[in-house]
Amino acid sequence: MTKTSFEDFFVVIPAGGSGSRLWPLSRADAPKFLHDLTGNGKTLLRSTWDRLTNFVPLENVYVVTGEAHRKAVEEQLPDLAAGRLLTEPSSKDSAAAIGLAVSTIRKDFPAAVIGSFAADHVISDDLQFQEAVGQAVESGRSGYVVTIGVRPTEPSTAFGYIKAVSDRVSPEETASVVTNFVEKPDYETAKGYLASGDYFWNAGMFIAQASVWWELIEENRPGLAAGLAAIADMRSSDEGADTNGLWESFPRDAIDYVIAEPAAAAGRMRMVIARFGWDDVGDFAALANIHQKNQSGDVAILGSNAKVVSQDSSGVVVSQSRRVVSLVGVHDIVVVDTPDALLVTTKQHAQEVKRMVEHLKLRGLDDVL
Amino acid sequence: MTKTSFEDFFVVIPAGGSGSRLWPLSRADAPKFLHDLTGNGKTLLRSTWDRLTNFVPLENVYVVTGEAHRKAVEEQLPDLAAGRLLTEPSSKDSAAAIGLAVSTIRKDFPAAVIGSFAADHVISDDLQFQEAVGQAVESGRSGYVVTIGVRPTEPSTAFGYIKAVSDRVSPEETASVVTNFVEKPDYETAKGYLASGDYFWNAGMFIAQASVWWELIEENRPGLAAGLAAIADMRSSDEGADTNGLWESFPRDAIDYVIAEPAAAAGRMRMVIARFGWDDVGDFAALANIHQKNQSGDVAILGSNAKVVSQDSSGVVVSQSRRVVSLVGVHDIVVVDTPDALLVTTKQHAQEVKRMVEHLKLRGLDDVL
Numbered sequence: 001m002t003k004t005s006f007e008d009f010f011v012v013i014p015a016g017g018s019g020s021r022l023w024p025l026s027r028a029d030a031p032k033f034l035h036d037l038t039g040n041g042k043t044l045l046r047s048t049w050d051r052l053t054n055f056v057p058l059e060n061v062y063v064v065t066g067e068a069h070r071k072a073v074e075e076q077l078p079d080l081a082a083g084r085l086l087t088e089p090s091s092k093d094s095a096a097a098i099g100l101a102v103s104t105i106r107k108d109f110p111a112a113v114i115g116s117f118a119a120d121h122v123i124s125d126d127l128q129f130q131e132a133v134g135q136a137v138e139s140g141r142s143g144y145v146v147t148i149g150v151r152p153t154e155p156s157t158a159f160g161y162i163k164a165v166s167d168r169v170s171p172e173e174t175a176s177v178v179t180n181f182v183e184k185p186d187y188e189t190a191k192g193y194l195a196s197g198d199y200f201w202n203a204g205m206f207i208a209q210a211s212v213w214w215e216l217i218e219e220n221r222p223g224l225a226a227g228l229a230a231i232a233d234m235r236s237s238d239e240g241a242d243t244n245g246l247w248e249s250f251p252r253d254a255i256d257y258v259i260a261e262p263a264a265a266a267g268r269m270r271m272v273i274a275r276f277g278w279d280d281v282g283d284f285a286a287l288a289n290i291h292q293k294n295q296s297g298d299v300a301i302l303g304s305n306a307k308v309v310s311q312d313s314s315g316v317v318v319s320q321s322r323r324v325v326s327l328v329g330v331h332d333i334v335v336v337d338t339p340d341a342l343l344v345t346t347k348q349h350a351q352e353v354k355r356m357v358e359h360l361k362l363r364g365l366d367d368v369l
Numbered sequence: 370m371t372k373t374s375f376e377d378f379f380v381v382i383p384a385g386g387s388g389s390r391l392w393p394l395s396r397a398d399a400p401k402f403l404h405d406l407t408g409n410g411k412t413l414l415r416s417t418w419d420r421l422t423n424f425v426p427l428e429n430v431y432v433v434t435g436e437a438h439r440k441a442v443e444e445q446l447p448d449l450a451a452g453r454l455l456t457e458p459s460s461k462d463s464a465a466a467i468g469l470a471v472s473t474i475r476k477d478f479p480a481a482v483i484g485s486f487a488a489d490h491v492i493s494d495d496l497q498f499q500e501a502v503g504q505a506v507e508s509g510r511s512g513y514v515v516t517i518g519v520r521p522t523e524p525s526t527a528f529g530y531i532k533a534v535s536d537r538v539s540p541e542e543t544a545s546v547v548t549n550f551v552e553k554p555d556y557e558t559a560k561g562y563l564a565s566g567d568y569f570w571n572a573g574m575f576i577a578q579a580s581v582w583w584e585l586i587e588e589n590r591p592g593l594a595a596g597l598a599a600i601a602d603m604r605s606s607d608e609g610a611d612t613n614g615l616w617e618s619f620p621r622d623a624i625d626y627v628i629a630e631p632a633a634a635a636g637r638m639r640m641v642i643a644r645f646g647w648d649d650v651g652d653f654a655a656l657a658n659i660h661q662k663n664q665s666g667d668v669a670i671l672g673s674n675a676k677v678v679s680q681d682s683s684g685v686v687v688s689q690s691r692r693v694v695s696l697v698g699v700h701d702i703v704v705v706d707t708p709d710a711l712l713v714t715t716k717q718h719a720q721e722v723k724r725m726v727e728h729l730k731l732r733g734l735d736d737v738l
Contacts, residue, residue, distance in 0.1 A: 024695075309729055311721065312718070323707075324393075324709065324710040326713070326728075326729065328721050329718030342711070344695070345698055352680065352681070352697050359678055359695075360693070365693055
């Protein structure tokens, strides 16, 4: 085990995203991070918190969430230190959310190393996770932006990829050089990535010195940097300061475009290889796969009050009602049963649930979204 | 139109059967005949009643139902004449149910012609129905047992068949000779039946003189006949007479074995060909087919409060809840959404729903059956 000190390591957990591919489980008022998708009795947010506070000092962990979810997050994380819950007036995607935390942390702790970790991913081995973060922090102290990449186990088309090569780094370096980030590929491309051995799943984890984060934001989105700095100043001097107007002026941008891709292009990005299982559980096919590994029988069942009876069937049932759910002769089926909405689809069509959510908006059925 | 008099024609509507292939729509406390399966705003029982009382005097129509459904039947048929609702202490299948009515009618109207018609079938053309019944009554007056057969439009494996040949009857007879009744065939056999032109669907309609009905019951089930006669006597002399013990001693028998097959074997059975559409709506595939003919779009929807949104899908949704039902990429799907139970299957597996009901019993989930 690396003997990394985490005293100067600060963590940002952006708790946002609608998870619309997981509708009707994931909702505007109950997004993915507030659900227990693994069956361990904890929400994904709480699992993320526990995994990180295992080795990171409590007062070093910041959570960024929408105003609407403040109360739910406080309930989930009663041990969150004072001033560590940052709220977004509206969703402006991950660059603004993480940037808000970076801007806040660097004001008080300019020498910090900051890492960002999604609130709604599933990770299988907490100790290997800590080991990887330790390596990333060490590498971050040398001025790099470090990501933790996951070696693909199948040609997934549901994830973005990181191209990283290790033969260009000196032997004493534990991290590989990241050459570029690529979007979700088609199936044939994903098969090529898997075969090449140079491509890794982008788990959205980024670690760098506060000054490096800030430099990249300033370089790539100077307007955003100026706005974030102003908001951090206003909020620190006046807790009730109205920063909404400034926030609303921000563009919607993913952190990948603002930090990761520019850093890779500039040769400043390194990657540590994860030795833990990882999944972003982006759709019901992923959810089914996680649970089919753990459960006997062909139908994976989620829900503490589930009453599922199946006959000649396979797939996944998510039960949030107390109704009897019966399956007869359906395969790779996905049934999500909630008190006001029901979804029936197949694992093969799991990604298309996002389009159904658009459909429901158009039909004016917003009350179930 | 035949000028048949229906003054001496009496009708029995056995309102029973669990319709377990239509679970969870059809239940012990809400069997198939109490549902509106056509979307015409009337239960199947009420539609059957209206179709018959169109031409049969009200006081000539008898309904036989379980004690548990007495109230529901009275609510459906407020115009049912006094003494025309006969209740069964328990279900003993169709021979006992119809026999109870025959035994009651023959006591008061020995010269009657009696016809039996299921409470839960769908018929498309009321005038052609009346025409066919008229022909059957005429033929019944000559001492035959007459059935109304439906010319197959597809090689259905969901119905029993009647083998009838017309070249053996004299030209002035409108009815064909029935040679035998056969059970639900396999698909290859059903294709042969369709091709031969001699096979007709058994719609379970039987018309004969009261004396002929009684003679056949006495001949084939003497114990049942004696018991039914005793019950009719006891009930007519004392309305509160306890006939349960006697009833419980009856065997469970379908009318086909007690009347139809023996009559056919004895050369006493004739058949009128239906010129109306008929379906017994025995499973959700049949229900889907009925509605897919009438509705645009690939998903047939039943339920007055249904909120169904589908994407790249086909099949049928029966909605008895107020929930949003969304389908993504599922074909020939059957979704039946009730407040306490959900069924997901396919049209191809519709017949296997009966087995699911057994499954649920074994699991002790009787409260949804």
